[in-house]
Amino acid sequence: MVWVVGIGVLVGLLMIASGVGTLRTGWVLPPARRHVARPRLYGLGALLMGVSLLLQGLLCFRVLPGVPSEVRYAGGNALLLGGLFLVALSQLLPRRGAARSTRVRREAEGR
Structure with a gap:
């Protein structure tokens, strides 16, 4: 069991190291690189999940001490689910400037 x-x-x-590295440099692990639109949210989520574990x-x-x-169970689950939520948001939210660039392009084309 130990x-x-x-x-x-x-x-x-390892998750804490990954989260700190992502927050400091913006570098994301290669398997997740294609999916992550917001590296800071991803790094914060990885950091929360690592701290929970x-x-x-x-x-x-x-x-x-x-x-x-009850506190240990609820607190650990809250940190873990909060980190998972932030990682999901980092992948689901659009990239910054993506909506703006589409709008600017349409205005430039005269639509």
Whole structure:
């Protein structure tokens, strides 16, 4: 059972590194690069999901002081779902300037 939590902590650390890298440089992992329209939202979402996984693992190993299990469960799920929501928004929202460029092009053509 310990190895499952350890893998969750490792994945959390990798997601935190990916989120910080995306927030600082705008670089997105190659498999997601084509789909992400807003890198900052993607980085913030990855950061929230990574923090959620890391905190849940640290609480399981009792590294952090005791927190009631209800708070741990609800807080971890809130962070995880919030991060997932931000990642989804980063892929669903249009690219910045896409709607404006279409409108400007139509006005230039005289439509």
